[in-house]
Amino acid sequence: xxxxxxxxxxxxxxxxxxxxxxxxxxxxxxxxxxxxxxxxxxxxxxxxxxxxxxxxxxxxxxxxxxxxxxxxxxxxxxxxxxxxxxxxxxxxxxxxxxxxxxxxxxxxxxxxxxxxxxxxxxxxxxxxxxxxxxxxxxxxxxxxxxxxxxxxxxxxxxxxxxxxxxxxxxxxxxxxxxxxxxxxxxxxxxxxxxxxxxxxxxxxxxxxxxxxxxxxxxxxxxxxxxxxxxxxxxxxxxxxxxxxxxxxxxxxxxxxxxxxxxxxxxxxxxxxxxxxxxxxxxxxxxxxxxxxxxxxxxxxxxxxxxxxxxxxxxxxxxxxxxxxxxxxxxxxxxx
Numbered sequence: 001x002x003x004x005x006x007x008x009x010x011x012x013x014x015x016x017x018x019x020x021x022x023x024x025x026x027x028x029x030x031x032x033x034x035x036x037x038x039x040x041x042x043x044x045x046x047x048x049x050x051x052x053x054x055x056x057x058x059x060x061x062x063x064x065x066x067x068x069x070x071x072x073x074x075x076x077x078x079x080x081x082x083x084x085x086x087x088x089x090x091x092x093x094x095x096x097x098x099x100x101x102x103x104x105x106x107x108x109x110x111x112x113x114x115x116x117x118x119x120x121x122x123x124x125x126x127x128x129x130x131x132x133x134x135x136x137x138x139x140x141x142x143x144x145x146x147x148x149x150x151x152x153x154x155x156x157x158x159x160x161x162x163x164x165x166x167x168x169x170x171x172x173x174x175x176x177x178x179x180x181x182x183x184x185x186x187x188x189x190x191x192x193x194x195x196x197x198x199x200x201x202x203x204x205x206x207x208x209x210x211x212x213x214x215x216x217x218x219x220x221x222x223x224x225x226x227x228x229x230x231x232x233x234x235x236x237x238x239x240x241x242x243x244x245x246x247x248x249x250x251x252x253x254x255x256x257x258x259x260x261x262x263x264x265x266x267x268x269x270x271x272x273x274x275x276x277x278x279x280x281x282x283x284x285x286x287x288x289x290x291x292x293x294x295x296x297x298x299x300x301x302x303x304x305x306x307x308x309x310x311x312x313x314x315x316x317x318x319x320x321x322x323x324x325x326x327x328x329x330x331x332x333x334x335x
Contacts, residue, residue: 010111010120012317022123025316025323026105029125029148036144038103038127043084045106049074052083054302056272063110077109082273082296082311085128090303098307099132116288117318126291126313134295135244137310138277139251141293145281145312146257152323154283157290159260161279162267163245164295166229167216168275169238174209184213188266193217219265222258223249229265241276248277273299277310283322290318 007013014022053061056079065077078084081104093100105125114120127144129137142159149157171181180203187196196217200210212232219225226246233239245263252258267278276295283290293312300307 010114012119012121018320021320021323022316025152025320026125028152029314030103030105032144032148032151033103033127036101036140038101038144041085041088041102041104041128042106043078043081043088043104046075046077047084047087049076051087052076052079054083056083060272063112065109065111079108079110081106081108081124081126081313082128082299086130086296086300086309087303089130089307090300090305094305098130099137100130101127102130103127116286117321118288118315119317123316124313125316126311128309128311130300130309131307134276134297134308134310135247135251137308138244138248138295139255141310141312142248142252142261142279143255143257145291145293145314146260148314149281149283152319154319154322156284157260158262158282159279159293160262160264160267160282161245161249161277162264163241163276164268164274164278165241165276166238166245166265167268169235169241170212170216170232172237173234174205174212176203176205185268188216188268191217191266216266216268219263221263222261223253223263225263225265244276281312281314283319286318286322288318290315290322 049064049066052064053076056064060079064079067075067077069075085102085104089100089102103126106123107121108124109121111120127141129141132140145159146157176184180199183199184196187199193214196214200213203210205213215232219229223246226242226249229242230239233242249258249261249263252261264279267280273296274294275297278294279292280289281291281293291312291314293310295308295310297308300309
């Protein structure tokens with residue numbers, strides 16, 4: 001049978017040097033996490049469908065591998081770790097001292113087109129900081145991610161930093177439907193100025209509000225971006241978000257790491273549970289992000305508790321080509 005000799009689309013096999021390199025990258029990053037006192041959490045590979053679907057949004061929800069067990073329960077294979085760790089905290093760790101510092105690693109599964117070295121099955125390694133002060137924990141998570149990259153020999157990298165609270169505040173004031181908002185976020189993420197202009201022509205918005213949305217595409221750079229963004233602020237939510245972003249940037253600057261930060265207030269796409277800072281991590285020559293970060297202060301409410309949280313994850317397959325020696329030749333990928 002053909003299926004017995006082929007690798008399914010979206011999976012890959014690591015062996016020999018490739019397997020050794022992957023374990024080596026994982027081990028080196030874990031030395032950084034242990035030094036920062038992060039404790040390992042090993043969640044299940046599958047859980048109830050609702051655990052993942054509530055915070056992902058309809059677009060991401062469509063990528064879930066789902067199935068019914070023999071009792072008729074709808075289950076899903078994990079597409080990410082954050083929802084599972086949030087559930088663990090809410091059901092088992094509420095009495096533990098805060099902030100909780102948890103780390104994880106393992107394969108996740110998403111039914112989407114393989115791209116940028118990331119297949120439908122791919123390896124994530126990351127941390128969650130739960131229950132601590134917002135700006136301090138945001139800075140800690142960013143610093144750990146940067147140290148992890150340096151630990152595996154990557155010296156040149158860039159973090160594109162956005163703020164979902166700022167964007168949400170603007171949208172709340174302007175008033176846009178959920179469907180239109182999804183399209184606008186996608187166009188902003190792609191930096192598609194022509195597509196965004198065309199989409200806004202179809203919306204019943206004032207010229208002022210259209211200009212506010214369109215101007216977000218140009219709010220990219222260093223700390224001066226925050227000053228420019230203040231001219232767009234019309235409510236308390238957006239103002240607080242900018243103040244937090246400025247405090248965070250200054251904390252990273254005091255660590256002499258701000259050269260790796262770019263503020264990008266049009267970076268607004270991602271899982272629906274993100275509420276504050278979001279950023280993507282890039283390495284020169286990668287073409288795609290090698291990791292991502294987000295604050296998700298409302299996610300734990302799905303599980304009956306209310307704790308501010310932030311975390312990051314690396315996509316190990318995208319990091320591996322930049323670790324010491326290339327080893328793509330050692331992987332077996334689908335035809």
